[in-house]
Each structure stands twice: as structure tokens, then as C-alpha cells.
Amino acid sequence: MRITVIGxxxxxxxxxxxxxxxxLEHEDASGRTWRILLDLGSGAFGPLQRVLDPADLDAVIISHLHPDHYLDVTGLEVFWAYHERDDLGTLPIHAPAELPDRIAAVLGRNGIIPDGVSCAPFEHHVLADAERFTIGPLxxxxxxxxxxxEAYGFRITDGTSTLVYSGDSxxxxxxxxxxxxxxxxLCEAGYIEGRDxxxxxxxxTGKRAGECAQRAGVKQLALTHVPAWTDPQIPLAEAREQYTGPITLVRPMDILHVHP
Ligand SMILES: [Zn+2]
Ligand SMILES: [Zn+2]
Incomplete structure (x- = not known):
């Protein structure tokens, strides 16, 4: 598995x-590359297009319905619904149950099918605690x-290696x-000790993320979700005091490889 940090x-x-x-990208046994988006928060649909043609996505997973994790699904919907290609089909989205209503509310219409479009661009799947699902080889x-x-973290495996994404927690x-x-x-560290x-x-916090990684015995920790008003070196230093394994602080367009 390979992860490209979009935002x-x-x-x-x-x-x-x-x-x-x-x-998230992974090649199956036949050599086909599967492309799955984990979250699509505010501002992310723009840089996503620097990395791939969104028409090549196989599925989208939304951890929870805070705008910094789902809001740019509205842009993806416009892209998918009105695309000049008519063979895109419907794009599966795994998310909390309210996502279709949220999209409709942001776009200011009652139904979930855009005006002038013959079928819904998305196939909505509702997330539930501990209910596993598969997408291609993952x-x-x-x-x-x-x-x-309502917010989810995810444990993702290709059968040999395991990625865990905290979402927000x-x-x-x-x-x-x-x-x-x-x-x-891949773990959030949105807060810092003391201030929050x-x-x-x-x-x-970086400290609590590091403690969790240490308790869980993870092989590598990648810290993320540091807000613009926080010096990222602070949560990084907090985590380093708790976790003895390798730590990275992710940046936009970083590529992370997941291997045993
Ligand atoms: Zn959140
Ligand atoms: Zn968030």
C-alpha cells in the first residue's frame, strides 16, 4: 500500500x-491499481487533481462529518455528475449515514440527484462500528x-501489511x-499539552498519540492533523518522549509506503 498525503x-x-x-493506492494480483480516498476535507479537491484524475478513483471513505474531512465531496460530486464522460458509473462512498443530506444541504437542493443528471453520482454505504468491508484487494x-x-478510525490491510488511520479521535x-x-x-495530533x-x-495531543502508538506496538508513527496555528515541532517532540519507534510528521504531497 502507498499513501499520498493530499491534505x-x-x-x-x-x-x-x-x-x-x-x-491510498494498492496493486492487486493482476497488476490493477486500486485508488481509494480517505477523507476529502476543505480545500483538498484542488491538490488531489495534481496527483490523479479524480475519474480514476475507485471509492471514497469519509471518517466523520466535520467539514475538514468531508466538505470537498461537494466538488467531487459536481465533477462526477457533470463530467463529459458518461461511463463513470457511480462512485462508492463509505461514510456516516447523514452524508447525502449534508451534500444536498451545502449544494442547496432537496434530493441527492443533481439537476439535469439522470442518476445519482454516488453509491452511499453507511459505516457502522466493527462492520468490515472490502474494496478490491483491501x-x-x-x-x-x-x-x-460519530467518527471512525480504520484498520486497513492488504493481507500482508496493515495501515491504521485514526481519523479524528x-x-x-x-x-x-x-x-x-x-x-x-497515521495518527492525528490536533492538540498540544497545556494549551488544549x-x-x-x-x-x-502529540503526547497522547505517542502513548497510544507505544501501547499498541506500532512499527511506525506518522503524525498528522496539526492545525495552522500550532508549531508542528511541539506535538512531534511530545510524541517522541512517549514512543520509541520511528516518527514522521506528514506534509502535503508526502508519499508513505506501508510494508511489513
Ligand atoms: Zn473532527
Ligand atoms: Zn479534523
Whole structure:
């Protein structure tokens, strides 16, 4: 598996990049490359087009319905519905149940089918805790994590290597279970110790992300979702005090390889 960081800015798009979005690619046994988007937050649909033609996507997964994780699905819908090609079919989207209503509300119309389009561009699949699903050669296990809205983390495997994506979460047993022995743990660190102590059940700090990675015995930790107003060296230093394995701080357009 290979991940291209499309956007990794926490909570809102920043001056140097979009909010959360990660392109996951994996080749199956026949050599076909599967392309799956994990989140499509505010500002991310633009840089996504520098990396691939969105018409080549196989599926989209939305961890939760905060704008920094789903809002640019509205742009993708316009792209898919009105594309000059008429062979795109419907694009599967795995997300919390309210996503179709949110898209319709942002675009200011009642139904989920755009005006003048003969069929819905998206095939909506509702995420549920611990209900696994597969896309091509990849298996996904979603788990409800701790956040102010229904939010999922994911354990993703190709049969030999395992990627875990925290989505947005504070520390919780489900995240520890998801992350167990992961080859790569892509984990948010939206908060820092001290400044954000009055918030609970929202985001991890670098310290809590590092503690989770250490408890779970992950092979590599990649920190993400640092907001524009935070010096990323702070959560990185916090995590380094807790986790003894290799840590990266992701940047837009980074490519991460997941291998055993
Ligand atoms: Zn977020
Ligand atoms: Zn969130």
C-alpha cells in the first residue's frame, strides 16, 4: 500500500495546504491499481487533481462529518455528475449515514440527484462500528472512536501489511485496539499539552498519540492533523518522549509506503 498525503492541515485548510485527505493506492494480483480516498476535507479537491484524475478513483471513505474531512465531496460530486464522460458509473462512498443530506444541504437542493443528471453520482454505504468491508484487494475495519460527532478510525490491510488511520479521535480503547501492531499508524495530533487541556474527547495531543502508538506496538508513527496555528515541532517532540519507534510528521504531497 502507498499513501499520498493530499491534505493534512488540522481542523481547517492552512496557508500551506488543504485539510485532511489521503490517497491510498494498492496493486492487486493482476497488476490493477486500486485508488481509494480517505477523507476529502476543505480545500483538498484542488491538490488531489495534481496527483490523479479524480475519474480514476475507485471509492471514497469519509471518517466523520466535520467539514475538514468531508466538505470537498461537494466538488467531487459536481465533477462526477457533470463530467463529459458518461461511463463513470457511480462512485462508492463509505461514510456516516447523514452524508447525502449534508451534500444536498451545502449544494442547496432537496434530493441527492443533481439537476439535469439522470442518476445519482454516488453509491452511499453507511459505516457502522466493527462492520468490515472490502474494496478490491483491501479490507477495512471501521471502529467508532471518541470525537464530538460519530467518527471512525480504520484498520486497513492488504493481507500482508496493515495501515491504521485514526481519523479524528481522543485516546480510547477502540483506537488502541485498531492500532495494535500496525505497520504504519497515521495518527492525528490536533492538540498540544497545556494549551488544549480544557478540551476532552476531541483530539489527541502529540503526547497522547505517542502513548497510544507505544501501547499498541506500532512499527511506525506518522503524525498528522496539526492545525495552522500550532508549531508542528511541539506535538512531534511530545510524541517522541512517549514512543520509541520511528516518527514522521506528514506534509502535503508526502508519499508513505506501508510494508511489513
Ligand atoms: Zn479534523
Ligand atoms: Zn473532527
Amino acid at each position: 493534512c492541515c488540522g481542523s481547517f485548510a492552512g496557508p500551506d495546504g488543504a485539510a485532511s485527505s489521503y490517497l 479490507s477495512f475495519e471501521p471502529r467508532l472512536v471518541i470525537h464530538p460527532v 481522543d485516546e480510547c480503547p477502540a483506537l488502541d485496539e485498531l492500532a495494535a501492531d500496525a505497520d504504519l499508524f 487541556d480544557h478540551f476532552t474527547g476531541v483530539h489527541l
